[in-house]
Amino acid sequence: MNSINTLLPFASFTLSTVFALLVFRRYLQRRGPHLLFWGIGMVFYAIGGFCEAYYGAFGWNVLVFRLWYLFGAILVAAWLGQGTVYLLAKRRWANISLAVLAAASVYAVFRVFTAQVDPSLMTTSLHTGSELSGHAIVTGGVRTLTPFFNLYGTVTLVGGAAYSAWIFWRKRVLLHRTIGNILIAVGAMLPAFGGTFSRMGLPNALYLGELFGAVLMFIGFIRATTPMRSAQPAPESTASVQGTPS
Numbered sequence: 001m002n003s004i005n006t007l008l009p010f011a012s013f014t015l016s017t018v019f020a021l022l023v024f025r026r027y028l029q030r031r032g033p034h035l036l037f038w039g040i041g042m043v044f045y046a047i048g049g050f051c052e053a054y055y056g057a058f059g060w061n062v063l064v065f066r067l068w069y070l071f072g073a074i075l076v077a078a079w080l081g082q083g084t085v086y087l088l089a090k091r092r093w094a095n096i097s098l099a100v101l102a103a104a105s106v107y108a109v110f111r112v113f114t115a116q117v118d119p120s121l122m123t124t125s126l127h128t129g130s131e132l133s134g135h136a137i138v139t140g141g142v143r144t145l146t147p148f149f150n151l152y153g154t155v156t157l158v159g160g161a162a163y164s165a166w167i168f169w170r171k172r173v174l175l176h177r178t179i180g181n182i183l184i185a186v187g188a189m190l191p192a193f194g195g196t197f198s199r200m201g202l203p204n205a206l207y208l209g210e211l212f213g214a215v216l217m218f219i220g221f222i223r224a225t226t227p228m229r230s231a232q233p234a235p236e237s238t239a240s241v242q243g244t245p246s
Contacts, residue, residue, distance in 0.1 A: 004207075005052075005055075005056035005204065005207060008204060008207035008210075008211055009048075009049045009051075009052035009210065009211075010049065010053035011049075011211055012045070012048075012049035012052075012210045012211045012214050013049030013053055014049075015211070015214045015215065016042050016045040016049055017042075017043075017046045018218075019045075019214065019218045020039050020042035020043045020046060023035055023039040023042060024036075024039040026225070032086075033083075033086045033094075034083040034084065034085075037079055037083035037098075038080060040083075041076055041079040041080030041083060044072070044076040044079055045072075045080075045210075047067060047068075047071040047072065048068055048072020048073070048076060048210070049072075049210065051064045051065070051067050051068035052072070052210075060119055062117050065117065066113055066117070069112055069142070070108060070109060070113075073146055074108050074112070074149050074150075075105055075149060076153070077149065077150050077152075077153025077154060077188075078101055078105075078150070079153070080153060080157050080188070081152055081153040081154070081155070081157040081160070082094075082097065082098060082101055082156065084157050084160035084161070085097050085098075085156050085160075086098075087160065088160050101152070104149070108142075108145050111142045112142055115142045150192075154188070157184075158189055161181040161182070161184040161185035161220075162181070164177065164181045165177075165179075165181035165185065168181070176223055176224065176226060177223075177224045179220075179223050180219075180223035180224025180225070181220065183216045183219050184216070184217050184220035184224070185220075186216055187215070187216030187217035187218075187219075190209040190210070190212050191209045191210045191213045192209070193209055194206040194207070194209015194210060195209065
C-alpha cells in the first residue's frame with residue numbers, strides 16, 4: 001500500500017462527492033438541467049477517485065479497473081461538458097448532443113466491459129497514476145474512444161467557462177462570475193496536465209492534478225454562484241454562466 005497514492009485520490013473522491021451533492025441540491029432548488037449533468041459528471045469524477053484510492057490501497061482489481069477506465073478516463077469530462085452545453089446552447093442543440101452522448105456512452109460501457117483485460121500489464125510495486133493509463137485493455141478498441149469523449153468535454157467545459165468569463169469581463173459586470181469561470185476552466189484542465197506529467201515519470205502528478213482540479217472547480221462554482229455584495233442581480237438574458245443556474 002502506498003499511502004500518498006491512496007490518500008490523494010481518496011481526497012479527490014471525498015471532495016467530488018461533496019461537490020456533487022451540492023450541485024444536486026441546487027438542481028432540486030432551481031431545476032436547471034445543466035446542474036443535473038454537472039452533478040452526474042461530478043459523480044463520475046468521484047467514482048474515478050474512489051477507484052484510484054482502491055488501487056493504491058489494495059492493488060489490482062479487474063472490476064475496479066474497468067469502472068475507473070469507464071468513468072474516470074472516458075465519461076467524466078464529456079458529461080461535465082454536457083452541463084455547459086445545456087447552459088450556453090439552445091435547448092434543441094443541447095438535446096441533440098445529449099442523445100449522441102448518451103448513445104456513445106452506452107457503446108463505451110459495452111466496449112469497456114467486453115474488452116479483454118491483461119493484468120500482467122499492470123505493475124504493483126509503484127503506483128504513480130500513469131499505471132492507470134488503460135494499457136491493460138488489450139482488445140475491443142476501447143482506447144480509441146477516450147480522445148473523442150475528452151475532446152468534447154474539454155471544448156465544452158473549458159471553452160464554455162472561458163467564454164462566459166470573457167463575456168462578463170467584457171461587459172464589466174458580475175465580477176464574481178468572471179472569477180468563478182476562470183477557476184473552473186483552470187481546474188478542468190489540471191487533470192490532463194497531471195496525466196501528462198505522470199507519464200513523464202513525475203510521481204503523483206495525476207492524483208495531484210485531479211485533486212487540485214476538483215478544488216479549483218469547487219471554489220469556482222461557489223464563487224460563480226455567490227454574488228459579491230456590490231454586485232447587481234443578473235437579468236434573465238445574462239444568467240447563462242458556467243456554474244450559475246439560468
